[in-house]
Amino acid sequence: MIRNFIQFSIEKPLLNHILLLFIFMLSIFAYINIPKEIFPPTQMDKISIAGGYAGTSADILDKMVVQTIEEDLQNINELESIKTSIKNGSFTIKADIKTGSNNISVLNDVKDVVSSVVKDLPSDMSEPLAKIITHDFPLTLIALSGDVDKRVLLQRANELKSELAKFKDLTNIGVRGDSDEELDIRLNNEKIKAYGLQPSLVVNAIKNISSIFPVGTIKEKSHHLYISTYNGDKYYYRYW
Incomplete structure (x- = not known):
């Protein structure tokens, strides 16, 4: 079999050259059209949930959506080490996926959790986005x-x-x-006492004027009411 193939190649050199040229042209075509990346993104065994509601404080976001999502995520056995970051207007929840778990299946479970929470949120609030964290290597x-x-x-x-x-x-x-932006205020206790004031009272006075929270009323079919206040009590929260 091999002997016959070698004999055929010797007797038909032109065919060999044509075949070699065809393979060479095919390799050039493949090199040009196959997608190439210098630093391809890699998926990590982590899931993130990002969301927000413009004008809300961190306290209201925590009570309105974050706590519920965290509690439901704890019921997913494939997740561990849940961490949350909240600031005024937005939040991010990250959770590690246990080794050996099906990442897509876990992601679908997380999306189901988010979907179950959405029905109790204000209609003008965007649905939190759940996705598998992808690590991208910057080109420059x-x-x-x-x-x-x-x-x-x-x-x-x-x-x-x-x-x-x-x-x-x-x-x-x-x-x-x-x-x-942050404002760093340093107090000189000696000068405060020289004015006959107590440092603790000065600190409390600054706290009372240092926070501005949006005021608003949200009425939904699911009977939610979230109101922020200016100074004083930071928020009034009602759910019934």
Whole structure:
């Protein structure tokens, strides 16, 4: 069999050359058309749930949706180490998937949990998004530095982001280093006492004017009412 094949190849050299050329052209075509990535994204054994409601405080979000989702997630045996991050207007819940579990099946269970909670949420609140966390390796990192204020650097970074977004081949362009503005107040106890004041009373006075929470009423068919207040009591929460 092999002897006959070798003999045929020797007697038909032109056919061999044509076959070799065909394989060579086919390899070039495949190389051009097969998708290629320098740093392909990798899925991790973690699930995230992200959501938010504009104008709500962290306390209200926690009572309105986060606590319920956390309690229901604890009933999924394939999940462990649930961690939550809440700030005014948005929240993120991350959970590790146990080794050996079917990630897609676990994700579907998590989506069912989210769907069961949505019916009790305000109609204008977007449904929380559940997905498997994907780790993307950035193609390039650009660092901006200078002897200027941080806000100026962030402004320039956002301008650069807008320019880079014009390139259709670039995706997931983000700016790191941004954060909510904070006011750091340092108290001098000696000077406070010199005015005949108690430091604890000064601290409480600052606390009473340091928080602004949105005020609003939400009426739903499921009979929910969430009201935020300005200073004083941080919120009034009602569910019946």
